[in-house]
Amino acid sequence: MIQALISRFVTHNGRWYQACPHCFRQLKQKKNNDLLICLEHNMQVPLPW
Known part of the structure:
Protein backbone atom coordinates (compact mmCIF):
# COMPACT_ATOMS: atom_id res chain seq x y z
CA MET A 1 0.00 0.00 0.00
CA ILE A 2 1.32 3.44 -0.95
CA GLN A 3 0.31 6.61 0.89
CA ALA A 4 1.06 10.22 0.01
CA LEU A 5 0.62 13.67 1.52
CA ILE A 6 0.16 17.00 -0.23
CA SER A 7 2.70 19.35 1.30
CA ARG A 8 1.87 22.51 -0.69
CA PHE A 9 -0.03 23.86 -3.69
CA VAL A 10 1.79 25.56 -6.54
CA THR A 11 -0.49 28.53 -7.10
CA HIS A 12 1.66 30.82 -9.26
CA ASN A 13 1.32 28.95 -12.57
CA GLY A 14 -2.47 29.35 -13.04
CA ARG A 15 -3.29 25.65 -12.81
CA TRP A 16 -5.64 25.97 -9.83
CA TYR A 17 -8.83 27.83 -9.03
CA GLN A 18 -10.69 29.00 -5.94
CA ALA A 19 -13.34 26.38 -5.21
CA CYS A 20 -16.34 26.06 -2.93
CA PRO A 21 -15.39 23.77 -0.01
CA HIS A 22 -18.81 22.04 -0.29
CA CYS A 23 -19.26 21.28 -3.99
CA PHE A 24 -15.75 22.17 -5.37
CA ARG A 25 -17.19 24.40 -8.11
CA GLN A 26 -15.28 27.53 -9.04
CA LEU A 27 -16.24 30.60 -7.01
CA LYS A 28 -17.27 33.78 -8.81
CA GLN A 29 -16.49 37.32 -7.69
CA LYS A 30 -19.54 39.25 -6.46
CA LYS A 31 -20.29 42.47 -8.36
CA GLU A 40 -25.35 27.11 -4.83
CA HIS A 41 -23.84 27.82 -1.38
CA ASN A 42 -23.55 31.66 -1.31
CA MET A 43 -20.39 33.32 0.10
CA GLN A 44 -17.51 30.95 0.86
CA VAL A 45 -13.90 30.92 1.98
CA PRO A 46 -12.04 29.63 -1.11
CA LEU A 47 -10.30 26.28 -1.19
CA PRO A 48 -7.42 25.71 -3.67
CA TRP A 49 -8.56 23.08 -6.13
Whole structure:
Protein backbone atom coordinates (compact mmCIF):
# COMPACT_ATOMS: atom_id res chain seq x y z
CA MET A 1 0.00 0.00 0.00
CA ILE A 2 1.32 3.44 -0.95
CA GLN A 3 0.31 6.61 0.89
CA ALA A 4 1.06 10.22 0.01
CA LEU A 5 0.62 13.67 1.52
CA ILE A 6 0.16 17.00 -0.23
CA SER A 7 2.70 19.35 1.30
CA ARG A 8 1.87 22.51 -0.69
CA PHE A 9 -0.03 23.86 -3.69
CA VAL A 10 1.79 25.56 -6.54
CA THR A 11 -0.49 28.53 -7.10
CA HIS A 12 1.66 30.82 -9.26
CA ASN A 13 1.32 28.95 -12.57
CA GLY A 14 -2.47 29.35 -13.04
CA ARG A 15 -3.29 25.65 -12.81
CA TRP A 16 -5.64 25.97 -9.83
CA TYR A 17 -8.83 27.83 -9.03
CA GLN A 18 -10.69 29.00 -5.94
CA ALA A 19 -13.34 26.38 -5.21
CA CYS A 20 -16.34 26.06 -2.93
CA PRO A 21 -15.39 23.77 -0.01
CA HIS A 22 -18.81 22.04 -0.29
CA CYS A 23 -19.26 21.28 -3.99
CA PHE A 24 -15.75 22.17 -5.37
CA ARG A 25 -17.19 24.40 -8.11
CA GLN A 26 -15.28 27.53 -9.04
CA LEU A 27 -16.24 30.60 -7.01
CA LYS A 28 -17.27 33.78 -8.81
CA GLN A 29 -16.49 37.32 -7.69
CA LYS A 30 -19.54 39.25 -6.46
CA LYS A 31 -20.29 42.47 -8.36
CA ASN A 32 -18.78 45.69 -6.98
CA ASN A 33 -16.66 43.99 -4.24
CA ASP A 34 -14.05 41.30 -3.65
CA LEU A 35 -16.33 38.67 -2.04
CA LEU A 36 -16.34 35.22 -3.62
CA ILE A 37 -19.63 33.35 -3.97
CA CYS A 38 -20.78 29.90 -4.96
CA LEU A 39 -24.00 29.94 -6.98
CA GLU A 40 -25.35 27.11 -4.83
CA HIS A 41 -23.84 27.82 -1.38
CA ASN A 42 -23.55 31.66 -1.31
CA MET A 43 -20.39 33.32 0.10
CA GLN A 44 -17.51 30.95 0.86
CA VAL A 45 -13.90 30.92 1.98
CA PRO A 46 -12.04 29.63 -1.11
CA LEU A 47 -10.30 26.28 -1.19
CA PRO A 48 -7.42 25.71 -3.67
CA TRP A 49 -8.56 23.08 -6.13
